[in-house]
Amino acid sequence: MSQRKLPPDLAALLQQKKAEEALASKPRFIPKKERERLQKEQEEKEEAEREAKEAARLAQKSSKRTERPAEPDGTIPTGPKAMRQTNGERENRNGGRQDRKRGHNDDEERRLKMESKDEADLRARYMGPVVNQSTFSAKKKRRRTAANKFNFDWDADDDTSRPFDPIYAERLEPLVRLGGYEMTDELIQRKADAIRRGDRETGEERARQLLEQHERAKKQSERKNLGKHWSEKSLEEMKxxxxxxxxxxxxxxxxxxxxxxxxxxxxxxxxxxxxxxxxxxxxxxxxxxxxxxxxxxxxxxxxxxxxxxxxxxxxxxxxxxxxxxxxxxxxxxxxxxxxxxxxxxxxxxxxxxxxxxxxxxxxxxxxxxxxxxxxxxxxxxxxxxxxxxxxxxxxxxxxxxxxxxxxxxxxxxxxxxxxxxxxxxxxxxxxxxxxxxxxxxxxxxxxxxxxxxxxxxxxxxxxxxxxxxxxxxxxxxxxxxxxxxxxxxxxxxxxxxxxxGNAGEAVDTVEQRVEFVAGEDKRKKRLQEILNSGQFKPPIIVFVNIKRNCDMVARDIKGMGFSAVTLHGSKTQEQREAALASLRNGQTDILVATDLAGRGIDVPDVSLVVNFNMAMSIESYTHRIGRTGRAGKSGVAITFLGPEDNDVLYDLRQIISKSSISKVPEELRRHDAAQSKPQRGGGKKADEGFGGGFAGKGQSWN
Missing domain, CATH: 3.40.50.300 (P-loop containing nucleotide triphosphate hydrolases)
Incomplete structure (x- = not known):
C-alpha cells in the first residue's frame, strides 16, 4: 500500500521565503577571483551571441548575393557600379567590425571601472578614507624648474663673426699661466692684427693698447714668479x-x-x-x-x-x-x-x-x-x-x-x-x-x-x-x-x-708587519715559512733579545738550509768584523743579532728584518727596522709578538698607524694592551744577558 503524500506546510514555505528574501537583501561580498570568473563567463556568452548574430548576418548577405540577377550576356557585373557595391559591402563589414570592437572596448572599460569602484569601496570600508595624499610630481617639478632657470651662457652660433675671424681659425692652447693671464705672445699678436684689419679708424690704437697691456701683465707676472715651481727658479728668485x-x-x-x-x-x-x-x-x-x-x-x-x-x-x-x-x-x-x-x-x-x-x-x-x-x-x-x-x-x-x-x-x-x-x-x-x-x-x-x-x-x-x-x-x-x-x-x-720628518717614527720606505706567534717552536716554524717563501733575497737580519738565543736561532736557520752568522756583545772585535764582512760580500745570507746591530750597521740592500723577539722599547724597534729600506730603497720588517710584549703594543700600534705603507692588523688594533699607554715603572727590565746594550754605567761595549 503506497504512502500518501502530505501537502506542503504553508507556514514553512512562508518562513523559507522570508529567509531567502532576508538573505537576498543582505550585501554579498564576492571575491576578486570569483568576479573575474563570472565576468569571463559573461564575456564568453556575449562573444558567442555576437558570433551567432554575425554568422546569421553573413548567411543572409550571401543568400542575397546569389539571388542578384546577372547581366544580359551572362557575365559578372563589373565597373564603377560593381565597385561601389563592393565598397559598400566592405564598408558595412568594416563598420560592423568597428562596432564590435567599440562594443568590446566599452565592455572592457565598464568592467575596469566596476573593479576600481569595488576596490575603492572595499578600501574605504576596511581602511577608511584616503587622507593627506601627496600630489608631488618630480616630472612636473623638473619641467617647472627648467622653464624658470636662467641660462648664463650664450650660444656660440650667435657670434656671426666667428667663421670670418682668423683668430678662431687655429685656436692655440696657452703655454703658461702668467698671473691668470692665459694668452701666448703669438695669440696676442694675431688678435692685434685682426683688430687692425677689422677697424680701420681706431684699430691701430686698440691693437697698440692690447700689446702694451699684455707686456705689462708679463712683466708683473715675471716679478712675482707666480705659477713657477721652486725647482724652475734661480736661487735669487726664491721667495x-x-x-x-x-x-x-x-x-x-x-x-x-x-x-x-x-x-x-x-x-x-x-x-x-x-x-x-x-x-x-x-x-x-x-x-x-x-x-x-x-x-x-x-x-x-x-x-x-x-x-x-x-x-x-x-x-x-x-x-x-x-x-x-x-x-x-x-x-x-x-x-x-x-x-x-x-x-x-x-x-x-x-x-x-x-x-x-x-x-x-x-x-x-x-x-x-x-x-x-x-x-x-x-x-x-x-x-x-x-x-x-x-x-x-x-x-x-x-x-x-x-x-x-x-x-x-x-x-x-x-x-x-x-x-x-x-x-x-x-x-x-x-x-x-x-x-x-x-x-x-x-x-x-x-x-x-x-x-x-x-x-x-x-x-x-x-x-x-x-x-x-x-x-x-x-x-x-x-x-x-x-x-x-x-x-x-x-x-x-x-x-x-x-x-x-717626525722624531722617533720609522721611515716610509719600510713596510711594517706584525704577527702574534707565541712560543719559540711556533716562531721558528713561521720563520722557516718566511725564508722558504722566496719573497725576500739575502741579506736578511733576524733580531733577538738575549745573547744565547743568537746561536740557537742561527743553528736552527742553518738546519733550514741557509747560511747564518751571529753578532752580539760577547763576540770579539775580529769576530764582529768577520761576520759583517761575510754578510756584505754575499758569503752569508742571514745575520742573527741583538740590539747591538740595531744602530750603525750599514749593510746595503737588506730586504727583510725579522724581529724574532720584539724589542724592549719602541726606540730600539725603530732602529732595528731601520736596517732595511735605506738609501731610498724599500724593505719589509716582520715582528713576532707574544704575551710578554704587552708593554710596547700601544707604542707599536701608534708607530705603524703613522706609516703610509703599513697597515695595523685587526688583532693588534683590538688588543687590550694597545688601547692605552702603560704606566711607567711596570715595563720590562733588561738583564746582563741582553745584547742590546742596556747594561749599567759600569759596562761598556768597546
Whole structure:
C-alpha cells in the first residue's frame, strides 16, 4: 500500500521565503577571483551571441548575393557600379567590425571601472578614507624648474663673426699661466692684427693698447714668479713662500735664530770645488733632506742638533762641513801633531765607528787628512802607534776614549770640533758619565758665549787671537730623551735644531708587519715559512733579545738550509768584523743579532728584518727596522709578538698607524694592551744577558 503524500506546510514555505528574501537583501561580498570568473563567463556568452548574430548576418548577405540577377550576356557585373557595391559591402563589414570592437572596448572599460569602484569601496570600508595624499610630481617639478632657470651662457652660433675671424681659425692652447693671464705672445699678436684689419679708424690704437697691456701683465707676472715651481727658479728668485714649500716637500723643520735656507743642490752648498768633485765621484747625486738642511747651518759655524731617522745620510751631513772647517786650520806638523786632533767624532758602537771611519776616509784622504778610529777590541799600543804622526780626525767610542785620556795617550789641546752621533743610543748604553768626562776634557778657552753672538755666523767664524777657532759642537740623534737634552743644554750654545720628518717614527720606505706567534717552536716554524717563501733575497737580519738565543736561532736557520752568522756583545772585535764582512760580500745570507746591530750597521740592500723577539722599547724597534729600506730603497720588517710584549703594543700600534705603507692588523688594533699607554715603572727590565746594550754605567761595549 503506497504512502500518501502530505501537502506542503504553508507556514514553512512562508518562513523559507522570508529567509531567502532576508538573505537576498543582505550585501554579498564576492571575491576578486570569483568576479573575474563570472565576468569571463559573461564575456564568453556575449562573444558567442555576437558570433551567432554575425554568422546569421553573413548567411543572409550571401543568400542575397546569389539571388542578384546577372547581366544580359551572362557575365559578372563589373565597373564603377560593381565597385561601389563592393565598397559598400566592405564598408558595412568594416563598420560592423568597428562596432564590435567599440562594443568590446566599452565592455572592457565598464568592467575596469566596476573593479576600481569595488576596490575603492572595499578600501574605504576596511581602511577608511584616503587622507593627506601627496600630489608631488618630480616630472612636473623638473619641467617647472627648467622653464624658470636662467641660462648664463650664450650660444656660440650667435657670434656671426666667428667663421670670418682668423683668430678662431687655429685656436692655440696657452703655454703658461702668467698671473691668470692665459694668452701666448703669438695669440696676442694675431688678435692685434685682426683688430687692425677689422677697424680701420681706431684699430691701430686698440691693437697698440692690447700689446702694451699684455707686456705689462708679463712683466708683473715675471716679478712675482707666480705659477713657477721652486725647482724652475734661480736661487735669487726664491721667495719665502718657495722656501716654505721646499721644506714641506722634504719634511724639514728648523728651530733657532738666524738659520740659513737649506741647499737645493750640491752646487748651491758653497762647498769647495775640490770637495764637490769628491762628492760626485762618491756617487752622491742628490743631497738627502738632513744634508740639505744641516750642511748650510754647519758651514756658518753654528752648533747644531740634528734629529733624523736612521739611514737618512747623517754621516755625510756632518763630515763635509767638518772637512771644510779643518781645511781652514794650519796643517799638522812636528810642532803641533801631539796636541791632539782638530775634530772628534763619538759613536756608541764599534761597528758605527768603523762605518764612520770608512766614510770619512773616502772624503778626507784625497784632501790629505788622517782619520784614526779608537775602539775596544784592539790593543792600546796599536792605537797609540796609529796616533804617532797625529790625526786631524778621531772617531771613537766613549769608553775606550776615556781609557786613552786617563793613560795620557791622547790630549785635546787643539780640538775645536765635536760631533756626537747617535747621542740617544750612547745615553741608553750608560755612556753619560764617559761622555761628560770627554766633553769636560775639551779646552774652555774657545767656548762660544751663551749669548746672541753664538747665532752670528761672522763672529763665530773669526779666529780667537789669530790662531784658534770657536768650538763647534753638533749632536745627531733619532730621539731626544731628557738626558740628551740635558747634555745639549750644557755643552751646546744657542744650537739650531733641524728635524727631518717626525722624531722617533720609522721611515716610509719600510713596510711594517706584525704577527702574534707565541712560543719559540711556533716562531721558528713561521720563520722557516718566511725564508722558504722566496719573497725576500739575502741579506736578511733576524733580531733577538738575549745573547744565547743568537746561536740557537742561527743553528736552527742553518738546519733550514741557509747560511747564518751571529753578532752580539760577547763576540770579539775580529769576530764582529768577520761576520759583517761575510754578510756584505754575499758569503752569508742571514745575520742573527741583538740590539747591538740595531744602530750603525750599514749593510746595503737588506730586504727583510725579522724581529724574532720584539724589542724592549719602541726606540730600539725603530732602529732595528731601520736596517732595511735605506738609501731610498724599500724593505719589509716582520715582528713576532707574544704575551710578554704587552708593554710596547700601544707604542707599536701608534708607530705603524703613522706609516703610509703599513697597515695595523685587526688583532693588534683590538688588543687590550694597545688601547692605552702603560704606566711607567711596570715595563720590562733588561738583564746582563741582553745584547742590546742596556747594561749599567759600569759596562761598556768597546
Amino acid at each position: 719665502e713662500r718657495d722656501w716654505r714649500i721646499f721644506k714641506e716637500n722634504f719634511g724639514i723643520a728648523t728651530k733657532g735664530g738666524a738659520i740659513p735656507d737649506p741647499m737645493r743642490s750640491w752646487q748651491e752648498s758653497k762647498l769647495p770645488r775640490r770637495l764637490l768633485d769628491i762628492v760626485a765621484s762618491a756617487g752622491y747625486d742628490e743631497p738627502t733632506p738632513i744634508q740639505r738642511a744641516a750642511i748650510p747651518i754647519a758651514m756658518q759655524s753654528r752648533d747644531l742638533i740634528g734629529v733624523a731617522v736612521t739611514g737618512s745620510g747623517k754621516t755625510a751631513a756632518f763630515l763635509l762641513p767638518l772637512l771644510v772647517y779643518i781645511s781652514e786650520l794650519p796643517p799638522l806638523t812636528e810642532v803641533n801633531k801631539n796636541d791632539g786632533p782638530y775634530a772628534l767624532i763619538l759613536a756608541p758602537t764599534r761597528e758605527l765607528v768603523q762605518q764612520i771611519e770608512s766614510e770619512a776616509r773616502k772624503f778626507a784622504t784625497p784632501l790629505g787628512f788622517t782619520v784614526v778610529s779608537i775602539v775596544g777590541g784592539h790593543s792600546l799600543e796599536e792605537q797609540a802607534f796609529a796616533l804617532r804622526n797625529g790625526a786631524e780626525i778621531i772617531v771613537a767610542t766613549p769608553g775606550r776614549l776615556v781609557d786613552c785620556l786617563e793613560r795620557r795617550l791622547l790630549v785635546f789641546t787643539q780640538c775645536c770640533y765635536i760631533i756626537m752621533d747617535e747621542a740617544d743610543r750612547m745615553i741608553d748604553q750608560g755612556f753619560e758619565e764617559p761622555l761628560t768626562k770627554i766633553l769636560d776634557a775639551m779646552p774652555v778657552t774657545n767656548e762660544k758665549p751663551d749669548t746672541d753672538d753664538a747665532e752670528n755666523a761672522q763672529l763665530m767664524s773669526q779666529y780667537l787671537g789669530g790662531k784658534d777657532r770657536y768650538r763647534q759642537t753638533m749632536m745627531y740623534t733619532a730621539t731626544m730623551p731628557p738626558l740628551v737634552e740635558k747634555i745639549a743644554k750644557k755643552y751646546l750654545r744657542r744650537p739650531a735644531i733641524v728635524t727631518i
